[in-house]
Amino acid sequence: MIGKTLDERYVIRSRIARGGMAMVYLANDLRLERRVAVKVMHEHLAEDENFTRRFEQEARSAARLAHPNLVNIFDQGHDAGRTYLVMEYLPSITLRDLLKKQKRLTIDQALEIGEAVLAGLAAAHRAGIVHRDLKPENVMLADDGRIKLGDFGLARAVSANTTTGQALLGTIAYLSPELVTRGIADARSDLYAFGIMMYEMFTGAQPFTGEQPMQIAYQHAHSEVPVPSLVSSEATPELDELVRWTTQREPDQRPRDAGEALEFLSALRNGSAVPGSTRVLDLQDQQTSMLTPSTTVLGNEQRDLLAAGSTSDGEDTGSQNDAPVSAIERAADSAKRRGARGKVITAVLVLLVVVAGGTGWWFGQGPGSRVTVPNVAGLDMETANASLTERTLIVDVVDCSSLEIPEGFASVTEPKAGTRLDRGSSVQLCRSTGPELKPVPTIVGISLEEAKRTIKDAGFVFGEVIEERFSEEAAQTVLAALNTDGEPLEDTYPEQARIDLVVSAGPLPDVNGMTVSEATSKLAALKLTVDTSLISESYSTDIAEGKVLALTLHTDPVRPGDSVGLQVSLGPELFEIPDVAGMGLQQAMDTLTAAGFAPSTLVPDALRGLATATGTDPAVGQRVAAGTEIRVKSTLSL
Structure with a gap:
């Protein structure tokens, strides 16, 4: 497909990924002059009407959705026997890639990704679309920080939720119990997969494993998903609540849709009170906004494990709280409490005076008179300047190159963020000029392996060989070095930027003389x-x-x-020998010469005028190659 053009509009440049139903390519949209991702169904599936219908269903489903956390669908078509889908191109890694790299995520990472996924799912659910294949491979983490949910290849309308008689779709590790047992999926099935994914982000592993897919499916259908805190020391009761609520075996005990789960997670992430109505709680449990083991959907054994870590010391509190048995004892006890309360109040007042005096000294003459340089990386210059100025620091703006910070934004400070300075100190604020422009070395004309080393040594990143072509150069010789837009490199190029190559496949073979x-x-x-x-x-x-x-x-x-x-x-071309009988000998020889043959005779030159041609050898009418010697027979006329 690389190098081909679909519908005279989408030029395929390189392969991005391969899936079970289709291949995804990076392409140029000639009409709108932008890069897009083109998903092309595998050729062997194109003849299957079910696959083609499901593929086109993805286009219709996803095109109905417009949300910052969903991959946009631009176009769909059919060309040269291939069905394709045109999507937003998103330079990114997947959540699966991040999990492989980090093993498990921090709580902040997991909550940020979870909130974005739920926001995208909520938009889909509002439109009546169920994703049905939610998993880390379909969560895209873009280079610019955006988080998007894609691949609605298994999506379908909520009203058409039965799959009776069809093979189960989706990845087995994230299938809900109702999909395993009854083949039915709705919005709550997506939330079950979301809960499994959150468990994996918190713990670094899936809750159910097995050597065979059916073993995993059986556990989904008959076992409760364990809480993350049994594996992760960072998991809180609130996070346990979220996972167990979304992974209840009975769909009716889960959130109605992603919007309801999003309300819970957003409140949890923002530190506000979690709505009691969004949890699977008994009525009496909803009277408090605190999340404790008794207010969650955890099992008894897991409640006990959580409660064991939060129980206060001392088992004889009941005896300490016993009331005096007589009026005299009660009066004495009351006087004792009043005296103790007076001492406490006095101690608190003394402490406040000391703290107030210490605070005045700290900020007046002590270490508090110094300020901490804030972290301004990534802020716009106006905001970064204001953040430093409000700490009574003097700002000196300079230009600096940066790989991570876009051009025009604040990158770093000197002294670095976190340094404590006296008020009125000078701080150098770097305005990013983007990546440093580095000279491009000679790449064309050298071998592929040498080019890879040269690219790395020059401070760039080798991308891929996007094309091989036959040429006079030896095989694996670099013919062209291209930037990310597919154009030849100029004299300078941003550091750590990607370089793609076109290499020689060697000279075309010499087949002359072969069969x-x-x-x-x-x-x-x-x-x-x-x-x-x-x-x-x-x-x-x-x-x-x-x-x-x-x-x-x-x-x-x-x-x-x-x-x-x-x-x-066809071999040499053959020509017919003309009839020269009866001609004078010299005229006959001239005729044969004009026909492309080489005539000869035994008659001397002096007697040729007296001779008459009587025939030829080879004979008249035979076909021979041009240049063949033809002997002219003749008689003398005396």
Whole structure:
């Protein structure tokens, strides 16, 4: 597909990923001049109406959705027997990639990603669309910080939620119990998969594992999902609550849709009171906003484990709180409490005076008179300048290159963030000029392996070989070095930027003089196909009949996988010997010469005027090659 154009609009540049139903490519939209991702259904599936219908269903489902946390769908079509889908191109990694790298995420990372996923799901659920294949592989973490949910290949309308008679769809590790047992999915099934995904982010592992898919499916159908705090020391009761609420085996005990779960998670992340109505709680438990083991949907054993860590010391509190048995004892006890309360109040007042005096000294003459340099990386220059100025620091703006911070934004300070300075000190604030422009070394003309080393040593990143083409250069020689827009590199290029290469596949083979079969085999070894419609024939005095005269090309350049033609020899062209009988000998020889032959005679030159041609050898009417010697027979007229 690379190098092809779909519907005269989308030029395929390189492959991004491969899935079970389709291949995803990076392409250029010629009409709108932008980069897009094109998902092309596998050719062997295109003939299956069910797969084609499901593929087109993805386009219709996802195109109805417009949300910052969902991958946008631009177009869908069918060209050259291939069904394709055009989507927003998002340079990113997946949540699965991040989990492989970090093993488990921090609580802040997990909550941020979870909130974005729920926001996208909520938009889908409001539109009546169920995703049905929620998993870390379908959560995109863009380079610019955006979090998007994609791949609605299994999505369908909520009203059409039964899959009776069909194979279960979706990844087995994230299938809800109702999908396993009854083949039914709705918005609550997405939330079950979300809960499994949150558990995996908190703990670094999936809750159910097994050697066979059916073992995992059985656990989903018959076992409760454990709480993260049994594995992760960072998990809180509130996070346990979120996971267990979304992974209840009975759909009715889960949130109604992603919007309800989003309300819970947003409140949890913002530190506000979690709405009691969004939890699976008994009525009496909803009278308090505190999340304790007794107010969650945890099992008894898990409640006990959580409660064990928060129980106060001392088991004889009941005896300490026993009331005096007589009025005199009660009066004495009351007086004792009043005296103790007076001492406490006095101590508090003394402490407040000390704290007030200490605070005045701290901020007046002590260490508190110094300020901490704030972290302004990524802020716009006006905000960064104001943040430093309000701490009574003097700001000096300079330009600095930065790989991470976009051009025009604040990058770093000198002294660095976190440094304590006297008020009125000078701080150098760097305004990012973007990545440093570095000189581009000579890459064209060297071998691929040498080019990779040269690119790395020069401070750039090797991307991929986006094209091989036949040329006069040796195989694996670099023919072109391109930037991320597919254009040749200029003299300078941003540091750590990606460089893609075009390399030589070597010279085209010499097949002259071979049989068609031999030439076809030799070309096939180089991944070139002989197109029989491009085979032609021509006369040749040098190449025997049936042998290859030349290779004929109809593409420029020629790439592995292209089709070529062959020019096959017919042997030398044959001409008929004319009848010269009855002509004077010299006239006969001149006639044969004009016909392209080499005439000869035994008659001396002096007697040729007296001789008459009687025939030739070879005989009249035979067909021979041009230049063939023809002996003229003759008689003398005396």
